[in-house]
Amino acid sequence: MCFNVLVEPIALSCQHYFCLDCVRSKMERTGNPDGFDCPLCGVSHEKITFRNLPDYVDHGLVNHINNLAKGTDNRATCQWCDEAFATLMCNDCSSVLCADCSIAVHKNAAKRAHQPMPITDHRAVKQVSKKCSVAGHEEYKQEFYCLRCEELCCAYCLQVGPHRAHDNLPINKASNEARVQMGRDLEQLGQNKARIESMAMELNRVNLQYQETYDHVESLVSDRFATFKQQLMQKELEVRKYFAQLRESGDNALVEARNQYLAKLNSINEAGMQYRKLQNGGADYEVLQNRAAMSTFLKLDIPHVSGTGFRLTDLGDMVISGLNLTLDFQSMQNGTDMVYQQHSMLSGPNGHTYAGSVTSSRGVSEQPRMSSVAPPTRYYPGGGGGAGGAPAPLRFTFPLDPDVETSDKGDGILMRCVAVSTGAPVQVGVRCNESFDQLRRAYPEDGGFVTWKIRMEMAMESFVGAVEKTEPGQVPEGFYWKPTRAGTVDGRAGKLTTAVRSLPACKNGDVLKFSYDCNSRMLKVSINGVDRGVILTDLHPHVCACIIFSPGESFTLLYG
Numbered sequence: 001m002c003f004n005v006l007v008e009p010i011a012l013s014c015q016h017y018f019c020l021d022c023v024r025s026k027m028e029r030t031g032n033p034d035g036f037d038c039p040l041c042g043v044s045h046e047k048i049t050f051r052n053l054p055d056y057v058d059h060g061l062v063n064h065i066n067n068l069a070k071g072t073d074n075r076a077t078c079q080w081c082d083e084a085f086a087t088l089m090c091n092d093c094s095s096v097l098c099a100d101c102s103i104a105v106h107k108n109a110a111k112r113a114h115q116p117m118p119i120t121d122h123r124a125v126k127q128v129s130k131k132c133s134v135a136g137h138e139e140y141k142q143e144f145y146c147l148r149c150e151e152l153c154c155a156y157c158l159q160v161g162p163h164r165a166h167d168n169l170p171i172n173k174a175s176n177e178a179r180v181q182m183g184r185d186l187e188q189l190g191q192n193k194a195r196i197e198s199m200a201m202e203l204n205r206v207n208l209q210y211q212e213t214y215d216h217v218e219s220l221v222s223d224r225f226a227t228f229k230q231q232l233m234q235k236e237l238e239v240r241k242y243f244a245q246l247r248e249s250g251d252n253a254l255v256e257a258r259n260q261y262l263a264k265l266n267s268i269n270e271a272g273m274q275y276r277k278l279q280n281g282g283a284d285y286e287v288l289q290n291r292a293a294m295s296t297f298l299k300l301d302i303p304h305v306s307g308t309g310f311r312l313t314d315l316g317d318m319v320i321s322g323l324n325l326t327l328d329f330q331s332m333q334n335g336t337d338m339v340y341q342q343h344s345m346l347s348g349p350n351g352h353t354y355a356g357s358v359t360s361s362r363g364v365s366e367q368p369r370m371s372s373v374a375p376p377t378r379y380y381p382g383g384g385g386g387a388g389g390a391p392a393p394l395r396f397t398f399p400l401d402p403d404v405e406t407s408d409k410g411d412g413i414l415m416r417c418v419a420v421s422t423g424a425p426v427q428v429g430v431r432c433n434e435s436f437d438q439l440r441r442a443y444p445e446d447g448g449f450v451t452w453k454i455r456m457e458m459a460m461e462s463f464v465g466a467v468e469k470t471e472p473g474q475v476p477e478g479f480y481w482k483p484t485r486a487g488t489v490d491g492r493a494g495k496l497t498t499a500v501r502s503l504p505a506c507k508n509g510d511v512l513k514f515s516y517d518c519n520s521r522m523l524k525v526s527i528n529g530v531d532r533g534v535i536l537t538d539l540h541p542h543v544c545a546c547i548i549f550s551p552g553e554s555f556t557l558l559y560g
Contacts, residue, residue: 011058012036014043020057024050076119079130080105088116089128094141096128129171134161145174229397233442240445246310253305260302271297394559395439396432396452396545403428404549412558414457417549429548435469437541440518448518452545453558455511460484461550464512466523466543468493479523479536480548483512494523494539499532511558514545 008020016038027036027050036048048056076086078098086096090106092114097105102116129141132154140154147167157163169177275294278287394413403419419428434442436450454464467478482488483506489496506512506527513526516539523536547555 006061008054008057009061010053010056011061012038012043012045012056014038014041014045016040017058017061020053023048024053027053076128079128087119089119090114090116094128095131132157137161143171144168145171147174257303257305264300264302268297394452394557395443395446395450396434396557398430398432401428401430404430409556412453412455412556414554414556415547415549416457416554417462417551419549419551426551427548428551429467429546431467431469431544431546433544435542435544436466436516436518440541450516450518450545451514453511453513453560454547455556455558456483456506456508457554457556458508459553459555462553462555463490463548464514464555465489465491465546466493466514466516466539467491467546469542469544478543478546479539480546481525481535483510493543494521494536497534497537500535503527503532503535516541 004019006017006019009017010020010023011017018039023036026039027033033050035044035046037044076096078084078086078101079095080097080101084098084100087099088102089096090102093105093111095105096119097116106112106114106116129143130152131138132140132142134154134157137154137156140156142152142154144153144155144158144163145151145168146153146157146163147169149163149166151163152171153161153163153168158166158168271294275290278290282290398415403417405416405418407414415430417428419426439450440446440448461482461484463480463482465479465481467480468476477493478491479493480490481503482490483503486505487501487503489500503525504527511528513529515524515526516522517524518541521537521539521541522534523539524534525532
């Protein structure tokens with residue numbers, strides 16, 4: 001991470017190494033004291049914490065690095081056992097040996113008079129030659145260097161062995177020439193090191209800008225959608241308020257007309273009986289006196305009511321005109337400039353068009369998986385507005401999740417888990433952005449009820465329910481129900497009722513409807529339209545609807 005020599009290297013199970021301070025700094029920046037994600041391969045190391053971080057230091061690697069820095073790793077190896085470091089040099093044998101091998105070698109009567117000396121200057125051993133590794137040549141030293149094969153060899157190899165008649169040099173002359181070339185190579189190595197350090201500084205700058213621009217753009221996107229949601233909610237409130245005013249005025253007009261109709265009918269009935277009596281047996285003066293009043297009853301002085309009821313005259317479009325995201329990244333390798341640009345666009349009528357691609361200057365193009373649960377919420381499918389029996393909009397919005405693939409199925413949003421299981425059990429939890437309390441305040445016309453419906457498409461091990469809205473890294477409490485198992489629930493949120501034990505095992509195609517009463521704090525459930533009663537009480541409203549998927553399983557969040 002720092003591109004410097006490793007200091008107190010941390011050894012990860014993914015075979016990558018980083019400085020202790022670099023790992024600690026990254027954990028502090030991410031705000032996650034428990035767990036570390038390898039920046040090279042992305043493998044999560046959940047057991048690493050601030051407290052046990054020093055336990056992961058590879059002390060063997062520390063010693064190796066220290067030896068390299070001090071030059072002690074260049075000590076000669078014993079020419080007898082080829083394992084231990086040589087501590088003694090025998091000029092008579094022209095060999096360097098460890099203490100144990102020196103004793104064994106000089107037990108021979110012919111070598112007892114030799115006087116091995118301790119190696120005080122490791123540079124003195126550069127004149128020592130190794131014994132030949134060719135079978136049958138062990139008694140000869142590798143005192144020559146074959147120029148054709150670029151290998152060390154002995155005099156016997158040059159006479160009758162594998163290097164016969166090959167051009168060669170004495171080992172001291174060949175090593176001197178190699179040292180001269182090595183000096184030039186070290187100079188080039190230093191230049192390469194300086195260049196890489198400069199490139200690493202540029203990489204750090206690009207990485208910093210990469211992170212900062214991501215946070216900035218992510219904030220802009222969040223603000224854009226928050227503003228759009230607020231405007232949409234405000235527009236909905238205005239429309240519903242005007243709609244309610246129309247209903248109120250219509251109700252008043254209908255009641256007034258109905259009252260006038262009843263009053264007129266009552267007066268006509270009363271007059272009919274009175275005049276019928278006068279007609280059959282009334283006195284002449286009574287007939288004449290009441291004749292003039294007949295004109296009053298004969299007049300239809302009441303309003304004429306007609307109409308076809310409510311009608312949506314202008315549906316209108318609720319759209320985001322355009323939202324384009326780009327990632328620009330350039331990398332040059334071996335003289336070939338490759339420019340990668342990733343584009344993602346959200347646009348189109350009713351906010352339902354999603355497109356994405358990854359392209360390069362080499363013409364590679366692939367479609368990335370887009371997980372887009374949030375945009376369809378509060379919209380009617382297919383551009384409908386709810387008139388003529390079209391389904392009502394959703395109240396929920398869900399965050400984007402790369403492990404959950406979504407699509408509009410007409411009657412709802414199909415959500416399918418596309419996470420890949422590597423052998424260990426995998427579950428992906430998705431919860432809506434809004435808590436029940438936020439929905440209650442946002443939609444007062446719902447009377448404090450929060451309702452949602454889901455259809456099981458392909459479900460065996462998944463859970464549905466409600467979960468607390470907590471900060472990242474915290475384990476939330478919740479209520480989780482596995483609908484494919486009779487009466488199988490989990491979690492510690494709320495209090496379970498006896499109705500839970502009577503919940504049947506559901507199958508694919510079943511529709512589950514949840515209804516939460518923010519006032520009584522009770523959660524009810526129905527299955528395929530059959531009320532199963534209250535299954536949870538004392539459930540506080542600061543929770544969100546959730547689905548916990550298993551890979552390959554799917555649900556449809558239904559409109560209406």
